[in-house]
Amino acid sequence: MAAGPVAARTPRTPRPMITKKGINASPGVAIGPSLVLDTEEYRIPHRTIDPSQVPAHVRNLEVALEASRQEVGELRVAAARKLGDQTAVIFAFHEQFIADPKLRTSVEELITRRQFSAAYAFGQVMSEQQRRFRSVNDPYLQERVRDLHDIERRVLRHILGRDREDMTRLTEPVIIVATDITPSQAISLDRAHILGFAIDVGGQTSHMAIIARMLGIPAVVALGDITSDVSGGETLIVDGTNGIVVASPDPATITHFETRRREHERNERRLGKLRGLPATTRDGVTIELLANIEVPEEVPNAVELGADGIGLYRTELLFLGSPRLPTEEQQYEAFRDVLVAAGDRPVIIRTIDLGADKLSPAMASGHHDHNPVLGLRSLRYCLLHLDMFKTHLRAILRASVHGDMRLMFPMITTVMELRQAKATLADVMEDLGEEGIPFRRDLPIGMMVETPAAALLASSFAREAAFFSIGTNDLTQYTLAVDRGNERVAHLYSSHNPAVLALVQRVVRATRGRKVEVSICGEMAGTPLYTQLLLGMGLRRLSMAPKDIPAVKQIVRATDIPCCERIAREVSRFDTDRQVLNFLRDEIRRVQEELGEGDGETSPAPAARTRRAARSRRGEGSRPRDGDSGGRAAS
């Protein structure tokens, strides 16, 4: 018998469907062929070929394998000479691996039997092999996955030859699969042909995630090794609402997600119609809808979605990405870009709010707080590190001449802190004045109200601040003493808890009769369920993730102030968050029935909606927005 017996592990059958859970970075559902980018940005141009092309592709494979083997052979000789035998043996193995008759026959079989292109077939066999290596519980074998990856890239380069295409010139819609995408890559990608992103690394606030949301492209990040699990051209589903990626889905799964995709798009279209309309209530009161953003690139999208300005520009991202602190110039440029992009719309810039869950690598000292949420974070940190803080403030002040800027300090608990922060700002102003550097001397100075202490003393603060922005996420956390990131207590976290609402009401009342403007940022502001309540409590400015603006606007336009005030009065009588929630649900259902939706909830995320509906049917309490993707907490 000439050939050895067929080993049980040779890939012959189509690979089974795999489902991976990552972090929901940008909502929506995408279904399509994958385009796997490695560091050299290869793409597999065609997945299947015409039967007449089969011999050409088999030949292409053979030539590529032989060319790769020779290349590695030369590397082996060079490595033996320069680096010694240890390194050479690795190349010797690669050489033998590329020449492995099993490898060739497996790929050939996929080409001849399934009319896969040579590149796609090779990618399939290699990623299947990588998966097998990983599945064996042997550290040595798992290390070898890297060798496989190396081999795969080498041979693909030979197979594709001049067919390698520039990823900025895509010709068909694809789902981008990559280890990471830099912002400039993401922006330069041909948007029209990108259906979605599936990314190995990152979190909800990574640049990648922000840009995907900005572009309105579904994305899942933190998938681990999706780049090795998926081969180019394989069908993928990206559910950016729920953070799920499915590779090689079966027909039933495709149908299921297809339905979700259509639902999501229908919803988006409906809300899109609101973009050009004012956020005015039925009785003629105009509500300012502002956007929470993190990078300058988000501004045009926010404006397009109907933002009247930037209610919260989080400056942390500048500090989080890099191991070094950003220079004054780098900060200035980012701040200036936001102001320029916003045109004559107001921009509220918040001084760096780092600590607790977010700590810059450059700022992390050896010291760790036992209780970081109550520790040295945010403004407290800044007031202890005045050099860094002053550089930050200089950059802000220098940028202030470019538009309608307002400055806001986060995490204030005492009047003294606010005074200290303002004194530091005055110092910096004096320095700039002496240096003859222009800045706006009349820059309005406001503060976040996110601690119960600040809310309770709002009347005192109102004498010293030009405006308040109520940060409901942290305010809820500190009022209820619940770390919402801690799953064992997260069920106790609800912004509609009567205690939190009483504090919000107190802050709004403290501004009455004074020239202090008050707005609300945080997830409450972007949640339609709360819109009428917030208006009823007297708020007229809401700042939210840009994508939430249309849904909130829809509610604003469907209600009137007396109705909102009735709702606020009713709610103020409740003792439990459950009562508040049930009441608000009934109220919003009424609005939605008038709008002709009649499905009970307004959320751009159908899946979250279904989950919530299921929960409410079971009579469980639920926090709005959990499970929803979207803008981060505006802590």
Next chain:
Amino acid sequence: MAVEREVIIPNKEGLHFRPIMQFVDVAQRYQAGVTVHCEDRSADGRSPMEMLMLVATQGSKVRVVADGADAGELLEALASLVESGFGEA
């Protein structure tokens, strides 16, 4: 006709890169096919890819089955390669 022999992997690093390369080199020089069994796994002795998946460590019992015209000679050559500890000291 098929012949087989059981050998024990003697070398310290087991069936890793270098020994597999030697094994495959020998196997490819003969006409006969060769299958290697280790516990419940099996591999084509001419395929380094499959041989790696055997994860045969030092002391593993390995059954080598050769089938074809020169099966006897092949088995002899492979057995002595393994028993020599792949020429390692």
